[in-house]
Amino acid sequence: MLPIRDGARSITGEDITKFLPPEDAGARPGAVLMLFGEGEHGPDLLLTERAHDMRSHPGQVSFPGGSVDPTDASPIAAALREAQEEVGLDPAWVDVLATLPELWLPPSNFAVTPVLGWWRENGPVGVVDPAEVHAVYRTPIAELLDPANRVTVRHPNGYSSPGFLMSDGDREVLLWGFTAGLITKLFDYVGLTRPWDDSVTRELPGYMLGVRQDETH
Numbered sequence: 001m002l003p004i005r006d007g008a009r010s011i012t013g014e015d016i017t018k019f020l021p022p023e024d025a026g027a028r029p030g031a032v033l034m035l036f037g038e039g040e041h042g043p044d045l046l047l048t049e050r051a052h053d054m055r056s057h058p059g060q061v062s063f064p065g066g067s068v069d070p071t072d073a074s075p076i077a078a079a080l081r082e083a084q085e086e087v088g089l090d091p092a093w094v095d096v097l098a099t100l101p102e103l104w105l106p107p108s109n110f111a112v113t114p115v116l117g118w119w120r121e122n123g124p125v126g127v128v129d130p131a132e133v134h135a136v137y138r139t140p141i142a143e144l145l146d147p148a149n150r151v152t153v154r155h156p157n158g159y160s161s162p163g164f165l166m167s168d169g170d171r172e173v174l175l176w177g178f179t180a181g182l183i184t185k186l187f188d189y190v191g192l193t194r195p196w197d198d199s200v201t202r203e204l205p206g207y208m209l210g211v212r213q214d215e216t217h
Contacts, residue, residue, distance in 0.1 A: 001036060001043070001097070001118055003190040003191070003192070004036065004116070004186065004190055004192075005097045005098060005116065005118075006190075007186060007189050007190035008097065008098040008099075008100055008116045008186065009098045011100060011101070011185075011186065011189050012101055013101035013102065013103060015185065015189055016100070016101065016103060016181075016182065016185045016186075017103055017104075017181065017185070019103065019104045019105070019106055020101075020102070020103070020104055021102055021103075021104040021111040022104075026109070027104060027109050027110060027111035028067060028108075028109060028110050028111065029067070029068040029075065029078075029110075029111055029113070030065060030066060030067050030068060030075075030078070030105075030110040030111065030112040030113070031065050031066075031068055031075035031076070031078040031079040031082070031112065031113045031114075031115055032062070032063035032064065032065030032079060032082075032112055032113075032114050032115065032179075033046070033063055033064045033065055033079040033080065033082070033083045033089075033094075033115050033117055034063055034100075034114050034115065034116050034117065034182075034186075035063075035064075035083070035089070035094065035117045035118075035119055036116075036117070036118055036119065036141075037118070037119025037122060037138065038119070038122070039122070039138045039140065040138075041140040041142070041143075042140055042141065042142055043140070043141045043142075044138040044139055044140045044141060045138070045139050045141060045144065045183070046063070046064065046083075046087070046089075046119070046125070046136070046137070046138055046139075047061050047062065047063065047136075047137045047138075047139050047166075047175070047179070048061070048062055048063070048064055048086060048087060048133050048135070048136050048137070049061050049062075049133070049134045049135040049136075049137070049173065050062060050132070050133065050134060051130065051131055051132055051133060051134045052134055052207045054132070055210070056108075057177075057208075058207060058208060058209075058210055059134065059205070059207045059208045060176075060177060060179075060208055061137075061166065061173060061174070061175040061176075061179060061180075062177075062178070062179045063114070063179055064079070064082050064083035064086045064087055064089070065078075065079055065082045065083070065112070066078070066082045067110075068113075069081075075099065075113035075115060076096055076099065076115050079113075079115040079117075080094060080096075080115075080117075085128060085129075086128055086129070086132065086133055087125040087126060087127070087128060087133065087136050088124065088125050088126060088128050089123070089125050090123055092121075093119060093120055093121040093122070093123050094117045094118070094119060094120065095117060095118045095120045096115060096116070096117050097116045097117060097118055098115075098116045099113055099114065099115050099116065100113070100114040100115075100116065100182075100186075103178075103182070105178060112178075114182060125138075135168060135173075137166065137168070137173075139166055141192075143166065143167075144164055144183065144187075145187065145192060145193065145194055146194075147194050147195065147196035147197065148165075149164055149165040149166070150162070150163075150164060150165075150196035150197070150198075150200070151163045151164070151165060151174075151200050151201060151202045152198050152199070152200065152201045152202075153174065153176040153177075153180075153201070153202050153203075153204055154201055154202070154203055154204065155204050156203075156204065156209070160201070161176060161177065161180065161181060162176075162180055162181065162184045162198070163175055163176035163180050163202060164176075164180055164183070165202070174202060174204070174205065174208070176204070
């Protein structure tokens with residue numbers, strides 16, 4: 001965790017993305033929790049899969065997080081509260097190590113603060129509200145760094161970005177978008193990334209586009 005912690009403290013917004021909140025954007029503040037821990041299969045990262053019938057980003061794998069409410073003392077407090085509401089995480093188990101620069105999501109006009117945490121004491125987590133969360137994963141870092149699990153994801157509109165393949169039993173789960181981009185940039189910055197073949201591609205599945213299975217036949 002030391003390289004990741006130190007990298008998170010020194011990385012700049014420009015190191016991560018070209019989308020930084022403009023002063024006049026009136027962006028809504030948000031926060032996500034990048035929670036690392038020591039799991040059954042070594043160091044891991046806590047991720048959630050959004051419910052597949054949500055109107056916004058259905059089925060997308062993401063960090064726990066959401067809007068910073070007026071009652072939240074800080075983005076850190078918001079990230080921990082959202083993780084507790086989404087997966088039942090006890091904030092007392094978490095040591096907050098750093099906050100990353102605020103990043104802008106233009107389509108939703110969110111200014112998101114990633115909060116880096118260490119799972120000091122493991123505890124149970126799981127789906128709290130199936131209407132919001134489809135599944136909860138403790139994904140091994142070794143799995144994310146394995147070149148065999150690295151792909152380029154293509155959106156039907158022509159946009160492509162780095163992604164990761166995750167396993168859920170016999171089902172392949174695709175990690176892409178903002179979350180995959182943030183993980184990629186942080187791992188690149190601290191020198192953990194292993195060379196991978198970016199010509200290997202995956203198309204974005206229909207359920208992530210809000211397309212029902214019966215509409216694909």
